[in-house]
Amino acid sequence: xxxxxxxxxxxxxxxxxxxxxxxxxxxxxxxxxxxxxxxxxxxxxxxxxxxxxxxxxxxxxxxxxxxxxxxxxxxxxxxxxxxxxxxxxxxxxxxxxxxxxxxxxxxxxxxxxxxxxxxxxxxxxxxxxxxxxxxxxxxxxxxxxxxxxxxxxxxxxxxxxxxxxxxxxxxxxxxxxxxxxxxxxxxxxxxxxxxxxxxxxxxxxxxxxxxxxxxxxxxxxxxxxxxxxxxxxxxxxxxxxxxxxxxxxxxxxxxxxxxxxxxxxxxxxxxxxxxxxxxxxxxxxxxxxxxxxxxxxxxxxxxxxxxxxxxxxxxxxxxxxxxxxxxxxxxxxxxxxxxxxxxxxxxxxxxxxxxxxxxxxxxxxxxxxxxxxxxxxxxxxxxxxxxxxxxxxxxxxxxxxxxxxxxxxxxxxxxxxxxxxxxxxxxxxxxxxxxxxxxxxxxxxxxxxxxxxxxxxxxxxxxxxxxxxxxxxxxxxxxxxx
Ligand SMILES: Cc1cc2nc3c(=O)[nH]c(=O)nc-3n(C[C@H](O)[C@H](O)[C@H](O)COP(=O)(O)OP(=O)(O)OC[C@H]3O[C@@H](n4cnc5c(N)ncnc54)[C@H](O)[C@@H]3O)c2cc1C
Numbered sequence: 001x002x003x004x005x006x007x008x009x010x011x012x013x014x015x016x017x018x019x020x021x022x023x024x025x026x027x028x029x030x031x032x033x034x035x036x037x038x039x040x041x042x043x044x045x046x047x048x049x050x051x052x053x054x055x056x057x058x059x060x061x062x063x064x065x066x067x068x069x070x071x072x073x074x075x076x077x078x079x080x081x082x083x084x085x086x087x088x089x090x091x092x093x094x095x096x097x098x099x100x101x102x103x104x105x106x107x108x109x110x111x112x113x114x115x116x117x118x119x120x121x122x123x124x125x126x127x128x129x130x131x132x133x134x135x136x137x138x139x140x141x142x143x144x145x146x147x148x149x150x151x152x153x154x155x156x157x158x159x160x161x162x163x164x165x166x167x168x169x170x171x172x173x174x175x176x177x178x179x180x181x182x183x184x185x186x187x188x189x190x191x192x193x194x195x196x197x198x199x200x201x202x203x204x205x206x207x208x209x210x211x212x213x214x215x216x217x218x219x220x221x222x223x224x225x226x227x228x229x230x231x232x233x234x235x236x237x238x239x240x241x242x243x244x245x246x247x248x249x250x251x252x253x254x255x256x257x258x259x260x261x262x263x264x265x266x267x268x269x270x271x272x273x274x275x276x277x278x279x280x281x282x283x284x285x286x287x288x289x290x291x292x293x294x295x296x297x298x299x300x301x302x303x304x305x306x307x308x309x310x311x312x313x314x315x316x317x318x319x320x321x322x323x324x325x326x327x328x329x330x331x332x333x334x335x336x337x338x339x340x341x342x343x344x345x346x347x348x349x350x351x352x353x354x355x356x357x358x359x360x361x362x363x364x365x366x367x368x369x370x371x372x373x374x375x376x377x378x379x380x381x382x383x384x385x386x387x388x389x390x391x392x393x394x395x396x397x398x399x400x401x402x403x404x405x406x407x408x409x410x411x412x413x414x415x416x417x418x419x420x421x422x423x424x425x426x427x428x429x430x431x432x433x434x435x436x437x438x439x440x441x442x443x444x445x446x447x448x449x450x451x452x453x454x455x456x457x458x459x460x461x462x463x464x465x466x467x468x469x470x471x472x473x474x475x476x477x478x479x480x481x482x
């Protein structure tokens with residue numbers, strides 16, 4: 001940015017000039033007059049370091065009459081291109097959020113709602129299908145083997161409902177939830193312990209009890225158990241991301257897509273400058289990086305830190321319910337969202353009742369194949385044969401397991417322990433850059449609370465009511481650069 005600041009600069013206002021002999025350039029100029037700053041849209045007629053002669057008008061509002069012939073103190077002079085970058089003249093944002101998936105959009109929503117000057121940058125079109133947050137359904141459930149997720153999920157239920165009340169349409173559909181698997185499976189044992197620890201009402205079912213709850217519809221082997229509770233549900237992902245972006249915009253956030261961030265640099269003591277591949281730059285006091293499967297690439301470029309996050313390509317599949325039984329698998333009845341461990345070396349299956357495509361039920365495998373997010377194979381699927389077998393046995397022949405009817409590709413950003421990363425980047429950035437990543441295929445449900453926490457970390461330096469210790473970058477101590 002060119003800085004022409006000089007206390008001696010005199011601006012002569014010649015707005016009455018009719019014929020302009022030579023137009024030097026058209027500029028936005030920020031000037032200080034008494035204690036107020038004014039933004040002028042000017043045609044510059046002559047410019048030296050000491051003097052600027054121009055014709056033009058105030059960008060917004062009007063200059064008080066009494067001040068019209070006063071001396072103006074010229075603060076900055078920027079090119080048209082520079083002025084276009086911020087969307088609001090020479091603005092320094094309180095927080096710049098990089099990545100417009102669900103985490104970045106929820107963060108923009110919280111930040112803007114707090115009254116912060118907020119900028120959200122997305123590399124592709126908003127609501128694109130190349131990341132992790134698009135599609136028709138995500139499960140929300142409170143049954144986790146790790147106890148630290150329980151408060152996050154419980155707060156998220158409330159925040160989802162608050163946000164959808166603000167926007168006026170529904171993104172959260174309640175359902176029951178069912179986990180099944182071998183009785184001694186450590187994940188299921190830990191889930192039961194957590195239900196007890198958090199006094200979450202639940203039922204532990206054997207095969208016969210499961211059969212009487214879902215007669216003719218859900219089965220499992222004799223040595224398995226089911227854990228049934230009322231805290232399940234479905235979130236509509238693309239619709240939810242659109243909701244957060246709309247609300248963020250309503251609260252004053254600036255949203256820009258096709259803005260790929262290629263670097264973030266310290267801006268002296270004032271925060272950061274964020275650079276995009278189309279040659280633009282933005283200044284922010286704080287920056288939040290929520291770039292999903294691209295987090296390794298960007299964080300390494302910016303700071304040299306290598307995060308152990310593996311992008312995986314995965315698929316969701318929709319399977320046809322046999323004619324006459326569609327209602328038995330539909331949302332709004334008693335059919336639950338579900339997850340199934342299948343024991344050592346087996347697959348972890350998850351799914352939702354029929355909602356988005358009438359007569360089709362979503363059943364998919366947790367996990368996927370390692371990929372470079374910029375060179376996707378758009379492959380055929382992960383352990384689909386095992387999945388077909390599971391569907392045949394579990395849904396008692398009521399769901400056609402021969403082939404899926406609809407298939408959608410998506411990406412995970414997987415950490416070694418499948419816990420999130422929610423932390424300051426540190427190093428030369430200290431607390432100025434916060435990273436939210438590694439959501440490992442189970443983060444969507446908690447996006448509203450993650451958005452709140454990322455905003456608070458960036459602005460307040462600490463997040464209220466949430467212990468972020470399990471999400472610290474330093475837990476990956478095998479990486480000497482961290
Ligand atoms: C098939 C599938 C099923 C899932 N099921 C569930 C579920 O049932 N329940 C649940 O809770 N979770 C689930 N998840 C996980 C959940 O969807 C993700 O954890 C969540 O969407 C991650 O969001 P994100 O914002 O971190 O990433 P993304 O959605 O990928 O967003 C990151 C954004 O950053 C942008 N970006 C990247 N680099 C840059 C850059 N340099 N400059 C600007 N922008 C950039 C990307 O284009 C992208 O839009 C599932 C995920 C998948 C793939």
